[in-house]
Each structure stands twice: as C-alpha cells, then as structure tokens.
Amino acid sequence: MIPCSSSFEAFKIPCIFTLATILIVTLSIIRKQKLSKTAALNLPPGPWKLPIIGNIHQMVGDQPHRRLRDLAAKYGPDVMQLQLGELNYIIISTPEAAKLVMTTHDIAFASRPNFLAPDIMFYGCKGMAFAPYGEYWRQMRKLSTRELFSAKRVQSFRHIREEEVSNLVASLTRSADAGEPVNLTHMLFKLTSTITSRAVLGKVQELNDAFQVVVDDLAEALVGFRVSDLYPSFKLLPILTGYRAKLCKMQKATDSVMDQIISEHQSRRRAGRKDDDEKEDLVDVLLNLSEKQDLDIPITMEVIKAVTLEIFLAGIETTSTIIEWTMSELINDPRVFQKAQEEVRQMLEKMERRWNSMDMMSQSTPESL
Numbered sequence: 258m259i260p261c262s263s264s265f266e267a268f269k270i271p272c273i274f275t276l277a278t279i280l281i282v283t284l285s286i287i288r289k290q291k292l293s294k295t296a297a298l299n300l301p302p303g304p305w306k307l308p309i310i311g312n313i314h315q316m317v318g319d320q321p322h323r324r325l326r327d328l329a330a331k332y333g334p335d336v337m338q339l340q341l342g343e344l345n346y347i348i349i350s351t352p353e354a355a356k357l358v359m360t361t362h363d364i365a366f367a368s369r370p371n372f373l374a375p376d377i378m379f380y381g382c383k384g385m386a387f388a389p390y391g392e393y394w395r396q397m398r399k400l401s402t403r404e405l406f407s408a409k410r411v412q413s414f415r416h417i418r419e420e421e422v423s424n425l426v427a428s429l430t431r432s433a434d435a436g437e438p439v440n441l442t443h444m445l446f447k448l449t450s451t452i453t454s455r456a457v458l459g460k461v462q463e464l465n466d467a468f469q470v471v472v473d474d475l476a477e478a479l480v481g482f483r484v485s486d487l488y489p490s491f492k493l494l495p496i497l498t499g500y501r502a503k504l505c506k507m508q509k510a511t512d513s514v515m516d517q518i519i520s521e522h523q524s525r526r527r528a529g530r531k532d533d534d535e536k537e538d539l540v541d542v543l544l545n546l547s548e549k550q551d552l553d554i555p556i557t558m559e560v561i562k563a564v565t566l567e568i569f570l571a572g573i574e575t576t577s578t579i580i581e582w583t584m585s586e587l588i589n590d591p592r593v594f595q596k597a598q599e600e601v602r603q604m605l606e607k608m609e610r611r612w613n614s615m616d617m618m619s620q621s622t623p624e625s626l
Contacts, residue, residue, distance in 0.1 A: 300345060303338035304328055311340030313487070325350075342487025344370075364390070372486050373495055374478040377504045378511065384563035386571065396554045397564075404542055405564075413537075414456045421452050441584075445577040453572035457565060458518060459538030471511045475566065476574060478507060515562040519544070540565060 306312055316324055316339075329337050329350040337348040349355050358366050367390035369375070375387040382388045385397040404410070425448050432439045485495040495501040522540050537545075543564060547556040554560075587594040 298345070301336040301338040301347060302332045303340070304332055306340050309342075311342060313341050315339075316341070341482065342484075343490060344487060367394075370486075371489075373483070373501065374504055377501075377508050378475055378478060379563040379566060380559040382563075383557075383560045384567040386567045393554060396552075400546065400552075400554075400556075401564075404546060405539055405568075410542075414452075417452055417455045421448055421455075442577075442581060445580050446573065449576040449580075450573045453569060453576075455538075457539045457568055457572075459522075459536070459541065471507070471514050472569060472573070474507050475511060476570060478504060479570070511566065512562065515565065518565070519558065519561060539568060 304312055304315060307314060315328065318324060325348055328339075329348060333348070333350050335349070335351045335354040337350065339346045339348060349358055369387055369389070371389070375382055379387050385394065385401055388394045388397060425444060428444065429439060483495075483500055484498060485491075485500050488494055495504075518540060522538075522544060526541075526544065540561070543556060543561040546552065547558070547561065549556075587597055
C-alpha cells in the first residue's frame with residue numbers, strides 16, 4: 258500500500274508542471290497582445306472577445322457552421338472577423354464577397370496558413386496543395402497541369418474508371434435483386450480509393466491495414482484546429498502537448514510506406530518495363546520527371562512522396578464526398594433528378610466526351626461543390 262504522502266508527491270509533480278505550462282503560455286500570450294496593440298489592424302466587425310482565447314468559446318460545439326451562420330447574420334452579413342487564440346480569421350458569407358476573395362483578389366489570398374501538420378507530413382510542404390504561393394508553387398502547378406493531369410493523361414485512365422464504376426453498378430444490382438440494404442458512403446469511398454490507387458500506383462492496391470491507418474491518420478491530422486496552431490508564437494507548445502511527437506511518429510510510418518511504393522516502381526523500371534504512356538501510372542511519371550535535368554525545380558524523392566500523398570488524399574475522400582453530396586442534392590429535387598436520369602440514359606455511351614452538353618448534370622455537380 259502506497260503511503261498518502263507518497264501519493265500526494267506523485268500527484269503534485271505533474272500538477273506543478275501543468276500549472277507552470279499554463280502560466281508560461283498565458284504570460285507569453287498577454288505579452289504578445291500588448292505588443293500588438295501598437296499596430297492595430299482595420300478589421301471587419303465581429304463578436305466580442307475574451308482575453309487570450311478570443312472567440313474560441315463561441316465556436317465550441319459539433320455544428321460550428323451553424324454558429325458561423327448565426328454570427329454572420331448579426332455582424333456581417335458579407336464579411337466578419339473572428340479571433341481564435343492569437344490569429345484573426347475573416348469569415349466570408351455571401352457569394353458577392355466570395356467572388357472578391359476567390360476571383361478579384363485571389364492572389365492576395367492564395368497561400369494557405371502555415372500550420373505544423375502539413376509542414377511535417379508533406380516534407381516541408383514540397384507538394385503543390387500546401388506550398389505557399391510563389392515561384393515554386395507556380396512551377397509545381399505547371400508540371401501538374403502539363404504532366405500529371407493533362408487531357409491525354411486523364412483519358413489514359415478512362416478504362417480504370419469505367420471498369421470500377423461497372424463493378425459498383427453490378428454490386429448495387431445484386432443487392433437490389435436480393436432486397437439488401439447498401440452502405441453507399443462505404444461503396445463510394447471504396448470506388449474512389451480503388452480508382453485512385455490504380456491511377457497512382459498502376460495496379461489494384463487494396464489499401465492494407467498499415468496504409469489505411471496512415472491515410473486515416475494523415476486526414477485526421479489535417480482537419481480542425483490544434484492549440485499550437487492557434488498560438489503560433491509559443492514555439493514550445495507543440496512539444497509540451499506532445500503534438501509534434503505524434504506528427505513525427507505518423508510521418509515516419511507514412512515515409513516507410515511511400516519508400517516501399519517508390520522502391521517497387523524503381524524495381525519494375527530496372528527490370529525493363531516497357532515505356533508505354535497508356536500504362537504509366539502517376540508515380541512512374543514523377544520518377545521520369547526526377548531524371549530530367551532541364552526542369553526549373555528538381556523533382557526529388559521528397560517531392561514525389563508529397564505529391565503522391567496529396568493525390569491520394571484529394572482523390573479519395575474529397576471525390577467520394579462530392580459524389581455523395583451530388584446524389585443527395587438530386588434526391589432532394591425529384592424533378593431535377595428525373596431530367597438528369599434521362600440525360601444519362603440517353604448519352605451513356607458518350608458521357609465523358611459530351612459532358613458539357615448535359616445541362617442538368619453539369620449544373621448539379623457545381624451546385625454540390
């Protein structure tokens with residue numbers, strides 16, 4: 258049996274450490290806020306703020322989008338300002354204001370925030386999605402448009418899309434004939450993951466347990482906010498909270514999987530794989546680019562890994578979610594659903610080549626986005 262005094266001492270040490278951490282964070286934030294008062298910004302209106310945390314208390318809950326809607330109705334409606342921790346956020350709530358941000362002044366808003374997770378997980382933001390706006394981003398975008406996602410390259414993956422969609426339709430037909438319920442969310446996720454895997458890796462690669470964990474952890478690390486993201490001036494916060502250690506552990510596991518993928522492709526190339534553009538996957542394309550000497554930016558192994566991870570994340574979760582939302586929008590409007598269904602049935606064989614002539618379907622997709 259542990260004496261009470263020993264138990265108290267064991268409890269006191271972590272408590273003192275926690276209180277000291279809170280005190281250091283508080284003093285650092287107060288000092289920074291006092292220094293920043295001399296350089297006040299001309300910010301849009303917004304709700305009242307608490308010291309240190311700003312408007313964090315007004316965003317707590319499981320439906321922050323509704324809280325933003327209610328706050329914008331009171332303080333907007335076009336533009337509103339919130340302070341989360343140390344950072345000021347500008348909330349855009351109308352199409353007119355969004356057009357100014359996304360089109361008229363798009364360059365001023367082109368860069369993403371500099372958060373810790375993308376920096377660690379994407380090798381210092383060496384892909385395109387999280388790279389800051391500048392010459393590197395422009396060159397990466399040019400390479401992506403010309404080499405990775407050109408019309409010819411996308412068309413070369415058409416047989417993959419058709420085959421996997423046919424498999425999905427066959428599975429749905431079997432379930433319908435048997436009167437069985439289906440989990441469409443799961444089936445759409447599997448569809449997009451298989452298509453993406455075949456396009457990127459060149460073969461059907463059912464995401465095994467290890468890689469599935471990597472993808473899930475990576476997606477989780479990139480959504481939402483962490484305390485260290487809201488207080489970037491306090492550099493020790495990610496270390497004290499264990500967030501940096503967690504990210505580094507995830508990055509190590511991710512890097513191991515990516516090394517295996519690249520090594521497999523390099524082995525196939527050394528074995529004398531035929532140079533057939535129709536059968537090249539995206540990792541092959543990136544490896545080809547890494548051998549070129551005339552590029553404005555070098556395509557290193559880290560760049561290949563970062564771009565591959567970005568394609569997986571963007572191609573799987575985002576695509577399946579868009580399809581699901583599109584179907585939801587169509588189901589909620591039976592008139593539009595029927596017209597879109599008629600268009601699909603009339604033009605099924607030429608759907609990809611004549612997509613622009615399908616007015617109802619082409620309007621439904623942007624609406625879901």
